[in-house]
Structure formats: structure tokens, C-alpha cells
Amino acid sequence: MTNLRNNNNHYDESDIQVLEGLEAVRKRPGMYIGTTSARGLHHLVYEIVDNSIDEALAGFCDEINVVIHEDSSISVADNGRGIPVGINPKYGIPAVEIVFTMLHAGGKFGGGGYKVSGGLHGVGASVVNALSEWMIVKVRTEGKEYQMKFQRGETVSPLEEIGEADNTGSYIHFKPDSQIFEEINFNYDVLKNRLREMAFLNKGLKITLEDRREEKQHDEFCYEGGIVSFVEYLNRNRTALHSKPIYIAGEKEDAELEVALQYNESYVENIFSFANNISTPEGGSHLVGFKSGLTRVINEYARKINVLKPGDDNFTGDDTREGLTAIVSVKLANPQFEGQTKTKLGNSDIRGFVENNIVEKLGYFLEENPSVAKLIVDKAQSAARAREAAKKARDLTRRKSVLESA
Secondary structure (H helix, E strand, O other): OHHHOOOOOOOOHHHOOOOOOOHHHHHOOHHHHOOOOHHHHHHHHHHHHHHHHHHHHOOOOOEEEEEEOOOOOEEEEEOOOOOOOOEOOOOOOEHHHHHHHOOOOOOOOOOOOOOOOOOOOOOHHHHHHHOEEEEEEEEEEOOEEEEEEEEOOEEEEEEEEEEEOOOOEEEEEEEEOOOOOOOOOOOHHHHHHHHHHHHHHOOOOEEEEEEOOOOOEEEEEOOOOOHHHHHHHHOOOOOEOOOOOEEEEEEEOOEEEEEEEEEEOOOOOEEEEEEOOEEOOOOEHHHHHHHHHHHHHHHHHHHHOOOOOOOOOOOOHHHHHOOEEEEEEEEEOOOOEOOOOOOOEOOHHHHHHHHHHHHHHHHHHHHHOHHHHHHHHHHHHHHHHHHHHHHHHHHHHHHHHHHHHO
């Protein structure tokens, strides 16, 4: 420990520092993008794409184009409304400059620009700018095209009008900073999987990805079936128990729910959850509500058709989810994510909202489709029997081991 100690005992008010503007992001990038490894590098792209997705959620964008350029820079273009370019009355600078140079600035804090969005902390665009060697922003709005340039978060070319425009939208081109990231090498397949996911979650939204490096790859994603198509895609190499995924939707004043689920003959559970189009790999209240609702409704139906008799134990959650592929997607006005990287949803009221919808609507589906319902219950029963058999085998092995040692 002695080697770690600062031999200078001087510590007073002059040692207290305040990191101004985007300096904090460059000093502690992990706080904002999780890591400076490949995962953090790709997260920069997601932050910019998420802003375009929010335009799609608001109903103003139906096409997003992502390009990996020869120099490993990235451009994201959309046909949304375009970032506002007017002078902000409080700060006296263009709104677009505020978005890219100030933390916690944006149109998603209840100003009326977005009912639902994923970019709720107002740090995404400015963080990407701070962690980029350079960035060029172009905006088409009100018949004009405008441009701004930045270097490592600092404005180097103020907003200027560069021509006429016959449509609207935003174009953001940036090169991640090699001073920050371990390496600047975008993985095409990683971006492809994420953008395909976004297209599934936004019915009818067209997303293209182009790689202009040596590989010269190009993909286009657009799915009219939405998350039902997503489940079919995930189950494409498996044998489904029922031909079509079950689709459930529900809404209340400040939240919407979409669920698609389909069982297959495997023993693996594949459930993916999203909140405002953002993947929540650590789950959260929406996933807890889905799982508890699913277990409850399958147990209730199994008792109703006498597969579970009085005195029988209920199926466990694992029993009811064996062989299940599902997408759980919620959209809500004020999501409470845990951390800037938004891997887990914390809104407590969403659990009951999701669970009630699953119990009511999946219960109705099972009543209306008894042949599919029987297949699902049989699958859960088979999983329960295998679980009990495995438990007995373990207990027997332990007893035998104890006797042998004795």
C-alpha cells in the first residue's frame, strides 16, 4: 500500500477541480459508454442511431442509412424532421450546437417534441462528439441545408447554411478518437445484428447498412410483421410447436406493450426484452412482469383442463419457458433505466401492466386455441417431469456417495 500513497501531504481547496463541458466525458468515458473496448466503440453508433429511431417513433422518419467509411468513420443519415437550427433563447447559440456540445441537453425532457424516446438522458449525441476525433453534422430543414464541424467535442466551424434542401433530415459523420479507444475497427456483423433488431422493433422502418472498406458489404432491413417477424427469424432453424407466433398488445395512458412468443421443440429459453427500442439484456420490471404472467396463466389453464390435479405442484417458471422464444417490447413516456448504457429497466408500475396484459390476453388466446394451448401445457409438463427426474437422480447420487464414504 505504501507505494500507492501520495508522498505530498498537501491537500487543500486548490486541489478540487471542476471538469467543464465535455471534458468530463473524455476524462471518464466509461461512465457514459460503459467501456473503451470494442463494445464501447460500437455503442457510439447506437447512440446516434437511437436518435434517428426516436424520430421514427414520433412518426417523422421511415428510413435510416448507416455507412462504415474507408477510414473507419461512421455516418448516420435519416429523413426525420432535422435537428432544430434556430438560436436557443437561453444560451444564444443554435439548438443543434447545444445538442452536440452540452451534456443533458435535448428535446426529450418533456418539451413536447417526443412522446416516447430512448435518448432520455440528453447525453448521447454530445458524448459521441466528445469521444470523436472529428464530427460533421448536416441538417436539412425548412428548405435549407446547414452544416457544423467539431473536433473532440469543440466547435471548430459554426453553423452555416450550405445550400437548398427539398426534404428534411439529419446527417451525422464522425470518426472515433484513437486517443480514447483501444482500437478503431467496427465489426460489420455486430452493427448488422443491432440494426436488424431495430428494424424488427419498428414495423415498416427501412434501415440500410453499408461497408465501404475492403469487404464492400451492404444490407437492407425492413419488416412489415414487426416483432412477429422477429420471433419467426429467431426460430428459423428450429421446429416450432405451433405455426404462428402468438402476438399480444396492450396500452395505457403512458405506456404500450407488444409481445410475440412461439414455442419450439428445443429445451432452450430465448427471451429478449426492449424498452423504447433499447435492448435491456439485464431485463427489468417489464421482463419480470412477462415471466410471472406467463407462469401464472399456464398454471391456471393446466388446472382448468385437469393436467395439474388438486395436490399437484405448480409448474415452475423454468418449466413454462422451456423451448420459448419471445420478444417483450414496451414503450413508455418516462422510462427509468439503470445507468447511461440502459441495460435494465426500473419502472415498478410496468411490472403489473405487463403481467395483467399477459394473464388476460394470453389466457384468452389459450381458451380460443385449445390445440395450441395443449401443446404448450404438454411442453411445460414434460419439462417438469424432466426436472423431477433430474432431482431424484441427484438425490440418489448424493445418498450413494454418502453411503460409500461411510
